[in-house]
Amino acid sequence: xxxGNFPFHADAVEDLERLVLEGNYSLPEGISEEAKDxxxxxLDSDPSSRFSIKDIRNHIWMQDIxxxxxxxxxxxxxVH
Numbered sequence: 001x002x003x004g005n006f007p008f009h010a011d012a013v014e015d016l017e018r019l020v021l022e023g024n025y026s027l028p029e030g031i032s033e034e035a036k037d038x039x040x041x042x043l044d045s046d047p048s049s050r051f052s053i054k055d056i057r058n059h060i061w062m063q064d065i066x067x068x069x070x071x072x073x074x075x076x077x078x079v080h
Contacts, residue, residue, distance in 0.1 A: 003031050007043060021045060034061040 007025035010016035019025065023045030027036050038061045044050040056062060 002035060002039065003028055007039065032061070034059075037061070 005028065007027060008016055008019045009026070010019055023043060025043055027039060038051075038056070038059045041051040041059070042056065051059070
């Protein structure tokens with residue numbers, strides 16, 4: 001987690017699913033604009049414009065993250 005809370009808040013699984021599908025979430029104050037930008041693109045409800053693993057790795061917020069373990073690529077292989 002980036003900031004200690006989930007971006008979607010619901011009491012029932014059905015409500016949570018609706019929020020995710022609609023892209024209805026909240027981000028807290030106090031995280032950087034770069035982090036917010038990354039989260040907005042990751043949580044995009046439109047799959048055609050949602051960030052890919054490559055987009056995530058190339059995002060400015062990720063520039064100082066050591067991705068040499070290739071864990072994001074390994075995760076991508078599992079998901080696809």
